Amino acid sequence: MAEKLQREIAELIGQARGLLLDYSNLGLDDIWLPEPGTLAAGGEANGDWCRSVPETLETIRTDLGDCQRCKLCRERTQIVFGVGNPQARLVLVGEAPGREEDRRGEPFVGEAGRLLDRILLAMGLQRSDVYICNVIKCRPPGNRDPEEDEVAACEPFLRRQLKVIAPEVILTLGRYAAQALLRDGSPVGRLRGNWRTYQDIPLMPTYHPAYLLRNPEKKRDVWEDVKQVVRRLRS
Template sequence: MPENLRQELREALAQARGVLQDLDRLGLGALPMPPLVADPSICPPNVRGLDRGGMAPCRSETLDEIHADLGDCQRCPLAKRRHHIVFGVGAPRARLVLVGEGPGREEDERGEPFVGEAGRLLDRMLFAIGLERSEVYICNVIKCRPPGNRDPEPGEVAACRPFLERQLAAIAPEMILALGRVSSQSLLGDNTPISRLRGQWRDYQGIPLLPTYHPAYLLRNPAAKQEAWEDLKQVLKRLRGSG
């Protein structure tokens, strides 16, 4: 050790010894330690912030914690055929969350939602209102691909629902865009046809939710793109108004 560092160390030790001797003369044989405060527990999905309704303080769960808890999920039969769990992508504090139905073939292969043809259309829809994929959060009602891209069965939706609820609670977005019938009906608990649900703001646990058509539907029915555009303009208006 260089001599200059040895000298600095000796001086620091001498100062510390002097402080301890002064404290001892004052009758302070030990320094009081502040009480240890346990980390707050995680808030339930329908609670945001701290100390709601007399509850103990709690903290928001992180997306990484939820993903870790999901693990190599085997909670429903879809796990047997999947290639990848499709958890979700985007900004963890996004103002807007888009919720689709479930992974398709390309999504299952890559482990990312909306990367096929419908995903490319979704990217263009976002671009039309001045947003990029990285600025929003995108996920699905279910996280594993149903065989043949069929609609999810009630048991499959039920198995994934707690994780979707936790994702939405962790992000706490300003609004949700529900893409398609399955997403809209699942989040709202309403079996009204998507043609009647779309374009009408609803409420999901205190968060404004707007149902609209799924991009895959728009690819099959281009005439519906005008209605979807009207829905997107509503989202843009709210984003500007709250920004």
């Protein structure tokens, strides 16, 4: 009985968050509520007011559910939500899951993931120290670039994840992640190495590990970028 009640409460909280997010997307920043002990339409107050429940990564994942918010749901194997430390000081953001990520439900696996692990190790970090996710949580067909409506459906969940984690730095991996978050269509070679911000969080763009596998001469550039990140974290 208690578990059923908890599920029902979690569903109601998720629905309320979704409604508030819809209001926010419409530009409604303030919603009037009557003060505790008063009524909107007269009479006696009916019961206690609910206390605010802090959002967590788990409640965001519950709210996401079996997401059907865009067409990517039709061909995905599973949602790739994100993994890592929920109190991470550094969040790494890629563009979207690939075939192996779609199969395993975890971002940055396979050969590119192993290279990312080596980059983290050079920074003095492990996967358990950081949080890793993507702009898009479902694999686009043929690994194409995500489309605008897909980003519009998925990015609010990324913003909520970042708000809960509250990292000190974001490191974007690859062209599309940087362009999508920064709303800047410049080539990643021009964006990388320069500090920007996303949701008031310092953001450093760099190349994607998969790109480095094809262009190993760019590893030196990535090392220069991550050294800036390390200095920012240490300061």
